[in-house]
Amino acid sequence: MDAYRHVNNTLYFRYCEQARTQMLGFEGSAEAEMRARTPDPEAEPTDGFVLISADMEYKKPLVYRDNRTVDVQSWVTRIGNSSFDIAHRIVSPGDLGPAAKHYAACFTTMVAVDKAAQRSRKLRTSELAMLEGYLDPALPVPMPGGRKGPQ
Amino acid sequence: MTAPGTVGVKHRTEIQVRWGDQDAYQHVNNVAYAAYLQEARAEMLAAAGVRASAHARHGTFVVARLKVQYLRQLTFRPAPVAVTTWVSAMSPARITLRCEITDPADDGLGPYCTGLTVLVPYDLDEDYPRRVSDEERAALSHFLIPDPS
Numbered sequence: 300m301d302a303y304r305h306v307n308n309t310l311y312f313r314y315c316e317q318a319r320t321q322m323l324g325f326e327g328s329a330e331a332e333m334r335a336r337t338p339d340p341e342a343e344p345t346d347g348f349v350l351i352s353a354d355m356e357y358k359k360p361l362v363y364r365d366n367r368t369v370d371v372q373s374w375v376t377r378i379g380n381s382s383f384d385i386a387h388r389i390v391s392p393g394d395l396g397p398a399a400k401h402y403a404a405c406f407t408t409m410v411a412v413d414k415a416a417q418r419s420r421k422l423r424t425s426e427l428a429m430l431e432g433y434l435d436p437a438l439p440v441p442m443p444g445g446r447k448g449p450q
Numbered sequence: 451m452t453a454p455g456t457v458g459v460k461h462r463t464e465i466q467v468r469w470g471d472q473d474a475y476q477h478v479n480n481v482a483y484a485a486y487l488q489e490a491r492a493e494m495l496a497a498a499g500v501r502a503s504a505h506a507r508h509g510t511f512v513v514a515r516l517k518v519q520y521l522r523q524l525t526f527r528p529a530p531v532a533v534t535t536w537v538s539a540m541s542p543a544r545i546t547l548r549c550e551i552t553d554p555a556d557d558g559l560g561p562y563c564t565g566l567t568v569l570v571p572y573d574l575d576e577d578y579p580r581r582v583s584d585e586e587r588a589a590l591s592h593f594l595i596p597d598p599s
Binding site: 303305307308310312313352353 | 577
């Protein structure tokens with residue numbers, strides 16, 4: 300919360316990051332444990348993902364209240380050779396339909412990297428399968444080029 | 451104040467990277483970039499004479515959009531980073547800012563990130579958007595560098 304009693308704009312980035320890392324199965328997550336049971340022979344310990352773009356649209360203020368939670372809905376909107384896009388919406392708990400009124404929407408692009416060599420790499424077969432599982436044609440695809448105003 | 455038709459200046463400030471701004475990749479985390487841009491924005495508004503104060507509830511701005519393009523990794527460093535902020539467009543209901551984070555000594559590798567921020571003038575008492583006042587427009591024109599069309 301900031302001086303306006305609004306959840307500060309930077310924290311929306313954190314909420315989306317939290318949702319994204321859970322979805323993508325970063326170290327320590329349930330998704331990662333699940334995938335560890337069926338190891339991908341292509342995968343390397345230096346595999347990682349980095350965020351290269353995040354575009355947050357704040358629709359209505361999220362006002363601090365005790366015990367309040369929000370849901371962050373995340374889905375994949377594009378899969379490339381080494382990069383992919385994820386859309387997020389911050390909504391009231393359980394309000395997940397395509398027409399849900401959201402507090403904010405965020406459009407992100409991530410790149411698969413080799414953390415040691417510090418360069419991008421191709422997405423692994425298991426990563427492609429994981430990302431395809433999060434494609435949701437029922438949800439709007441607002442990126443790219445679908446927005447008004449400066450880029 | 452800047453006369454109509456002339457180009458303004460960019461606001462520049464330096465921000466110290468904090469140890470705790472790093473994440474598990476030893477990169478400055480994406481959320482910290484947003485916080486740096488926010489600090490610089492508040493300084494620019496104050497330098498322009500536009501007070502973003504919780505006490506002036508009728509005359510605040512809220513962030514309607516923040517886009518950050520992460521261009522290269524920023525790691526912990528003892529030297530601060532430079533954050534440059536300017537106004538790229540003004541309309542009666544919104545102010546668009548552009549910003550970038552660079553090495554203050556200009557290491558020739560280009561910005562760590564570029565950012566786009568849309569501010570909407572907002573009346574917190576009415577809980578409703580307001581219009582950019584003439585005073586705000588005049589004050590912010592000091593930092594107005596319109597996008598090339």
